[in-house]
Amino acid sequence: MPARVIDVPKTDAGAFNPNRPAGKLLQAQTMHLREALIQHLHELTTLLAVDLRSLKTEAEVGEYTRKITAILHPQAVPRSGK
16 A cells, blocks of 8 residues: 655745744653653663573574664664564
């Protein structure tokens, strides 16, 4: 199925004011992004803690590689939930 294109209108030139105090929505979004980054960091730490010499079978190496690839190339991960 081809990707569906959704037209998004351009933002007004004056909509962004770098000197305006950030509103509660932007602050909340920043907190959510930080939490996502912490989760991502936890995943990275877990994978980096694996002793590569402990991976003995092709299945173990394949699973490790799949997890690493999912982090490095999230757009390439199949949508099967894995």
